[in-house]
Amino acid sequence: MNSKKIVLIFPKQKIDQPIVYKLIKEFNLVFNILKASITPDQEGHMVLELEGENAEIEKGIKYLKEQGLKIEALSKDIKVNWDKCVQCSACVSICPTGALYIKDRKTMEVSFDSDKCIACELCIKPCPPRAIEVHF
Amino acid sequence: MVKTIAEINERIKNGQAVVVTAEEIIEIVEKKGVAEAAKQVDVVTTATFGPMCSSGAYFNFGHTKPKIKAGGGKALLNGIPAYTGWAAVDLYLGATAMADDDPRNKIHPGEFAYGGAHVIEELVAGKDVRLQVEAYGTDCYPRKHLDSWVNIKDLNEAVLFNTRNAYQNYNVAVNLSNKTIYTYLGTLKPNLGNANYCSAGQLSPLLNDPYLKTIGIGTRIWLGGGIGYVAWQGTQFNPHAPRLANGVPKRPAQTLAVIGDLKQMSSEWLKGVSFIGYGTTLNVGIGVPIPILNEEMVKYTAVRDQDLLAAVVDYSEAYPQGKPDVLGEVNYAQLKSGEIEVNGKKVPTSGISSYKKALVIASDLKEQIQKGKFLLTEKVADLPSADDAPKFKPFNERPVKEEK
Numbered sequence: 001m002n003s004k005k006i007v008l009i010f011p012k013q014k015i016d017q018p019i020v021y022k023l024i025k026e027f028n029l030v031f032n033i034l035k036a037s038i039t040p041d042q043e044g045h046m047v048l049e050l051e052g053e054n055a056e057i058e059k060g061i062k063y064l065k066e067q068g069l070k071i072e073a074l075s076k077d078i079k080v081n082w083d084k085c086v087q088c089s090a091c092v093s094i095c096p097t098g099a100l101y102i103k104d105r106k107t108m109e110v111s112f113d114s115d116k117c118i119a120c121e122l123c124i125k126p127c128p129p130r131a132i133e134v135h136f
Numbered sequence: 137m138v139k140t141i142a143e144i145n146e147r148i149k150n151g152q153a154v155v156v157t158a159e160e161i162i163e164i165v166e167k168k169g170v171a172e173a174a175k176q177v178d179v180v181t182t183a184t185f186g187p188m189c190s191s192g193a194y195f196n197f198g199h200t201k202p203k204i205k206a207g208g209g210k211a212l213l214n215g216i217p218a219y220t221g222w223a224a225v226d227l228y229l230g231a232t233a234m235a236d237d238d239p240r241n242k243i244h245p246g247e248f249a250y251g252g253a254h255v256i257e258e259l260v261a262g263k264d265v266r267l268q269v270e271a272y273g274t275d276c277y278p279r280k281h282l283d284s285w286v287n288i289k290d291l292n293e294a295v296l297f298n299t300r301n302a303y304q305n306y307n308v309a310v311n312l313s314n315k316t317i318y319t320y321l322g323t324l325k326p327n328l329g330n331a332n333y334c335s336a337g338q339l340s341p342l343l344n345d346p347y348l349k350t351i352g353i354g355t356r357i358w359l360g361g362g363i364g365y366v367a368w369q370g371t372q373f374n375p376h377a378p379r380l381a382n383g384v385p386k387r388p389a390q391t392l393a394v395i396g397d398l399k400q401m402s403s404e405w406l407k408g409v410s411f412i413g414y415g416t417t418l419n420v421g422i423g424v425p426i427p428i429l430n431e432e433m434v435k436y437t438a439v440r441d442q443d444l445l446a447a448v449v450d451y452s453e454a455y456p457q458g459k460p461d462v463l464g465e466v467n468y469a470q471l472k473s474g475e476i477e478v479n480g481k482k483v484p485t486s487g488i489s490s491y492k493k494a495l496v497i498a499s500d501l502k503e504q505i506q507k508g509k510f511l512l513t514e515k516v517a518d519l520p521s522a523d524d525a526p527k528f529k530p531f532n533e534r535p536v537k538e539e540k
Contacts, residue, residue, distance in 0.1 A: 087185075087490040087491075090488055093325075125245075128409035129408075
């Protein structure tokens with residue numbers, strides 16, 4: 001099993017079609033919706049994590065493109081600048097996925113698990129030293 | 137077993153002093169008891185590293201040719217206004233100062249990306265800072281404008297002088313409203329979405345000497361990575377706060393005003409930080425050595441997170457409106473576990489003060505004392521106690537009525 005995070009951009013005329021559903025039916029892919037903003041008559045965005053065989057993931061992405069969706073790899077990469085981090089834990093209760101977490105309750109060291117990060121960016125501004133950076 | 141500070145200093149000079157952190161003393165007392173710990177241990181090191189808004193630094197930048205009198209004029213350091221209401225070339229820069237054209241909370245919540253605290257951090261890091269002065273000109277100080285780069289090494293004096301630091305205990309902030317609020321204790325999610333606390337708990341200086349038996353005016357401390365001193369009681373000093381049986385206040389209580397040479401401090405321990413929707417402030421590192429003069433000091437310094445209570449306060453209503461309401465009390469072991477219970481709901485916690493960095497400071501101070509590089513001081517005078525301190529008062533507002 002492999003996994004890949006992608007960003008789907010729905011043109012507004014595709015919003016009402018069950019496109020993502022077919023990923024399960026036809027390509028046997030498991031998906032996790034990490035973030036979605038879909039509004040009628042507007043371009044929609046969805047961040048998906050696809051799980052399945054590599055070949056199937058590629059076929060699924062090809063299918064999505066054929067449906068007129070724009071696909072981008074999850075291009076935003078969240079990094080913690082540990083030189084700037086003051087090791088408070090303001091981000092920890094803000095982070096919705098536990099990507100920012102306390103590694104050791106004895107020392108209260110803050111750590112970052114990028115595999116869990118969904119690039120929602122909720123942590124960026126609440127970080128007092130602004131140590132969390134978005135890389136494109 | 138009673139020791140004096142002079143005796144402890146002799147042991148420090150001879151490299152014989154037994155120094156432990158406020159975390160380590162807990163286990164020593166658990167294993168060996170109070171009496172034995174009092175015999176064995178000479179000094180317990182305490183520390184804290186967190187945002188402390190009433191911080192700032194003063195400078196004397198030296199006389200220009202021709203001379204300029206910033207006093208009564210305007211001065212900017214990297215665009216941030218410094219206080220000029222002093223003699224010709226003295227300035228004070230506060231941590232929360234921000235540029236006149238900063239949008240602040242015009243679009244709420246504002247970013248507050250850069251303020252006085254950030255300038256202090258950059259100066260300490262040895263970076264050049266732009267100094268702009270607008271003066272009115274006098275016969276003896278004819279110059280009216282100055283725009284120059286300055287560096288901390290060229291300043292005559294650069295002194296960190298913080299009027300309120302090292303709060304003895306603090307509130308745990310929560311949000312009962314149904315929208316996110318932005319406070320000096322961080323971003324608080326609606327409907328008890330999170331709870332933010334701000335104390336090093338069992339490591340925190342004033343929680344380890346709750347009646348300030350050993351800490352007073354003149355106490356030498358670890359400040360911003362260098363040496364500092366307790367100058368006075370901090371503002372909002374309140375020894376009257378309710379206390380537990382162990383003497384430790386359950387509410388924000390006593391504070392310290394501290395001073396030290398900025399030139400020998402480090403930007404690792406003076407960090408400009410930005411609280412979205414609130415403003416800028418300075419993260420200050422402070423370490424205080426507590427001499428173990430007797431068994432009483434062992435008992436105080438052996439205080440554990442589970443023995444320290446803090447009040448949970450609603451920052452959407454009770455705090456801003458100055459209401460005394462408290463939603464409950466929790467201990468620091470609960471806060472550090474990552475979850476507390478408020479109004480029957482499990483609420484995730486975040487620390488705004490850094491326990492990890494406080495541990496680093498306490499260990500560094502311990503090492504300096506062990507190596508004989510840091511000697512303890514006798515306090516010159518006591519800070520006020522509950523017997524002699526005036527009552528801590530809110531503002532007495534007497535609205536001015538315009539005469540017709």
